[in-house]
Amino acid sequence: MLFLFCSDFDEAGPLIKKMRLKKRREAFAFQQFADDRKEIIMTISGRDPIAVAACVGAVLAKEGAGCGDSLLSIGTALSCLGNGKEGKLWVLNKITDAYSGRCFYPDMICRSPFLEIDAKSGSSGRGSDFLKRERLQTGTVSEKEINSMEDGVSGLYDADSAAVFQAGSHFLAPHAMSFLRLAVESACIADDISGLEKDEGGAERKYIEAQVEAEENGRYDLKSEGLLCRQMLSHDIARMMEACAEDVLLYADCFAKSCRAAWPEYCEKQGADNENVGMTADDLAAGLHCSETMKSGLNQLLRFANVIGKDWRALVAGYKAEGAYPCRNKRDGKIIMEKLRKSLLK
Amino acid sequence: MLNQNKETELTGLYPRFSHIYIEKELKGNGEAERILSHFPNAVIITINHYKDLFNRRRQDSCLQHRSQKLILAQKHGRMLYKGAPVCQDFGNQYFYYASCVMNCIYDCEYCYLKGMYPSGNLVLFLNNQDVFSELRSMLAVHPVYLCISYDTDLLALEGLTGYVSEWAAFVLHNPGISVEIRTKTGSSSFWGKILERLDFGKDKEAAASALDRMIVAFTLSPEEVILRHEAGTGSLLERLRSIRAGIEMGFRVRLCFDPMIWSPDWKERYEGMIEQVFEELPEGMLHGIRDVGIGSFRISERYLKAMRRVLPHSAIVQYPYENDGGYYHYGRDLIDEMEGYLAKLVGKKLPAEKIFRWETIGDRGINR
Numbered sequence A: 001m002l003f004l005f006c007s008d009f010d011e012a013g014p015l016i017k018k019m020r021l022k023k024r025r026e027a028f029a030f031q032q033f034a035d036d037r038k039e040i041i042m043t044i045s046g047r048d049p050i051a052v053a054a055c056v057g058a059v060l061a062k063e064g065a066g067c068g069d070s071l072l073s074i075g076t077a078l079s080c081l082g083n084g085k086e087g088k089l090w091v092l093n094k095i096t097d098a099y100s101g102r103c104f105y106p107d108m109i110c111r112s113p114f115l116e117i118d119a120k121s122g123s124s125g126r127g128s129d130f131l132k133r134e135r136l137q138t139g140t141v142s143e144k145e146i147n148s149m150e151d152g153v154s155g156l157y158d159a160d161s162a163a164v165f166q167a168g169s170h171f172l173a174p175h176a177m178s179f180l181r182l183a184v185e186s187a188c189i190a191d192d193i194s195g196l197e198k199d200e201g202g203a204e205r206k207y208i209e210a211q212v213e214a215e216e217n218g219r220y221d222l223k224s225e226g227l228l229c230r231q232m233l234s235h236d237i238a239r240m241m242e243a244c245a246e247d248v249l250l251y252a253d254c255f256a257k258s259c260r261a262a263w264p265e266y267c268e269k270q271g272a273d274n275e276n277v278g279m280t281a282d283d284l285a286a287g288l289h290c291s292e293t294m295k296s297g298l299n300q301l302l303r304f305a306n307v308i309g310k311d312w313r314a315l316v317a318g319y320k321a322e323g324a325y326p327c328r329n330k331r332d333g334k335i336i337m338e339k340l341r342k343s344l345l346k
Numbered sequence B: 001m002l003n004q005n006k007e008t009e010l011t012g013l014y015p016r017f018s019h020i021y022i023e024k025e026l027k028g029n030g031e032a033e034r035i036l037s038h039f040p041n042a043v044i045i046t047i048n049h050y051k052d053l054f055n056r057r058r059q060d061s062c063l064q065h066r067s068q069k070l071i072l073a074q075k076h077g078r079m080l081y082k083g084a085p086v087c088q089d090f091g092n093q094y095f096y097y098a099s100c101v102m103n104c105i106y107d108c109e110y111c112y113l114k115g116m117y118p119s120g121n122l123v124l125f126l127n128n129q130d131v132f133s134e135l136r137s138m139l140a141v142h143p144v145y146l147c148i149s150y151d152t153d154l155l156a157l158e159g160l161t162g163y164v165s166e167w168a169a170f171v172l173h174n175p176g177i178s179v180e181i182r183t184k185t186g187s188s189s190f191w192g193k194i195l196e197r198l199d200f201g202k203d204k205e206a207a208a209s210a211l212d213r214m215i216v217a218f219t220l221s222p223e224e225v226i227l228r229h230e231a232g233t234g235s236l237l238e239r240l241r242s243i244r245a246g247i248e249m250g251f252r253v254r255l256c257f258d259p260m261i262w263s264p265d266w267k268e269r270y271e272g273m274i275e276q277v278f279e280e281l282p283e284g285m286l287h288g289i290r291d292v293g294i295g296s297f298r299i300s301e302r303y304l305k306a307m308r309r310v311l312p313h314s315a316i317v318q319y320p321y322e323n324d325g326g327y328y329h330y331g332r333d334l335i336d337e338m339e340g341y342l343a344k345l346v347g348k349k350l351p352a353e354k355i356f357r358w359e360t361i362g363d364r365g366i367n368r
Helices: A009-019 A049-063 A128-138 A143-150 A161-168 A193-198 A202-216 A227-261 A264-275 A281-287 A292-308 A312-322 A330-344 B006-010 B030-036 B050-054 B061-066 B128-139 B154-161 B163-173 B189-198 B204-213 B223-229 B236-248 B266-280 B283-288 B301-310 B332-347
Strands: A002-006 A032-034 A040-044 A070-079 A089-097 A115-121 A156-158 A177-185 B019-023 B043-047 B070-073 B080-082 B095-098 B122-125 B144-147 B177-183 B214-219 B253-260 B289-296 B298-300 B322-324 B327-329 B355-357
Touching (some): A002 A009, A002 A227, A009 A040, A009 A070, A009 A227, A070 A161, A089 A161, A089 A227, A177 A227, A281 A292, A292 A312, A292 A330, B030 B070, B043 B050, B050 B070, B095 B128, B128 B163, B154 B177, B163 B214, B189 B236, B204 B214, B214 B236, B223 B266, B236 B253, B236 B266, B236 B283, B253 B266, B283 B289, B298 B301, B301 B327, B332 B355
Parallel strands (some): A002 A070, A070 A177, A089 A115, B019 B043, B019 B070, B095 B144, B177 B214, B214 B253, B253 B289, B289 B355
Antiparallel strands (some): A070 A156, A089 A177, B080 B095, B298 B327, B322 B327
């Protein structure tokens, strides 16, 4: 199964639409959307790291995530400067938790067409370090201060990737988690409204609309309310996500396939074992009066027989025809087990 | 954002060393820069400590091996370890091994590294000088027989690291040490490089002594085993030709028929292999065979347990071995039959004192 996580509906909306996911009706703490075949589940996690970790843990535990499954976290992240990162999708190859300093590394095994970058992750929505770096350009922060705080992170700043990785790693391997981030300008959600000047048309219109609306409601201090910032971000994110939705879906599909392909035989085998075709290992162990130690040895012997394609059930059927199986006691069981062992290792 | 042929771009895994992780302390280090220069297109990712990456939970080491990443790191703490009971010491009292590289570029199905390490990525330690320093202290007390290619195949990486040449130089200046370099390479180019470092032009006697203490040990398996279970390694013929080249240059080479792998037709396979070995290494070259190691597959309980999880379809790994003091091996009768048979075949060409067999002695679980 492919587990998609987005922070809010602005990020998820275009993907939900493209993938034709349907809202899940069953009661759950987080809003979810799934495809008809129940192979893809999109969950809206919220943005706060604690909520995100709770969401990822709850979803993966509820769905019994394990081998062959994959997790794709899609969202936005602040870009530190107007350096060309904005508006592009990036794959995170290193995530640094802003609080603990711990680093997490998703395995970069599955090919991706997107450029890679590292990210710092914390709940400071404004990515203060990054803004400070921006201010370096204007001379309000010294270079020394910047160097001491950045700790080698040169890429993006987001709220949730560290939380997703930490919660997800309890269920999934590091190769089965991938993080796509759409870089947005830090100015978009800063107090400074100068970023608006960069956006011709849409954002400016939104700003004016918001201003008018605010004035009508008797609220004038747009900056301190953060209304402007949210509206602008929401508008831009939805638009940008829509533009790259197709690429994201294609990547998601290939990523999920790669994760499934990594374990095909194992998953198939698990399926086959669960089918209970004829006599099971447990049945045989009971018929041999196995102790726990004997049972463990027997299981390994049968596993080996399955791997090399020898039909142990046919051998047991032979013992049955001879009247030697089921055994009367553990001692007879040991004799039959040794006989079986010799036949299988011939 | 995506270019043309999106599907093609996305399909599959990244090639080996597409990403290189480097400890931040090594940034700007000359040796690190030299290695990075081999991979101009690699994505470089700075890390604090190699264990942050290498020791993560739930890694799929087999999958990682298919898209192996390189980690450049510095080793701290102990540099030399006592030889493990499952390893042959070839009669050496002070038997140690060093781990300059963790993991291997070859992908042998039965390799204990799959059970020993949580990751399939390759860690290259760049502070060899610290190993040499610890070794000098040890050599001041007693001679040392050191295996440097247990947790990797150093010769397979020689083009990248040059470590074997560095060791040759160390052996030349330290008469108390003998170094074993175990390999499955099919390459012959490294012999000349070792000779260069031994510098016969300067002090012939010291160089000859060093040459004798640089023990290149080839693991030899039947071609069927190589094809099915030793991915990426040199073919039997390539290995034998490399051995031949080494002997012609004056090296005395060790042959390791270890691990012997059971299959229903193991006898024919190993008989065929021995025939090929002595066809390629005829009478006139046998003086260049230092000794022969013979051992059937055995592995520590802990490693096998881990390997059984990640290799559910491997007949070698899933074989119902016998557990003896924490080590899994074939049944005693089968060990005697397999190792005895091969020893007998080799014994027709080489004297018995040159043939070493791994076997447990009493309850100590050691080898001889």
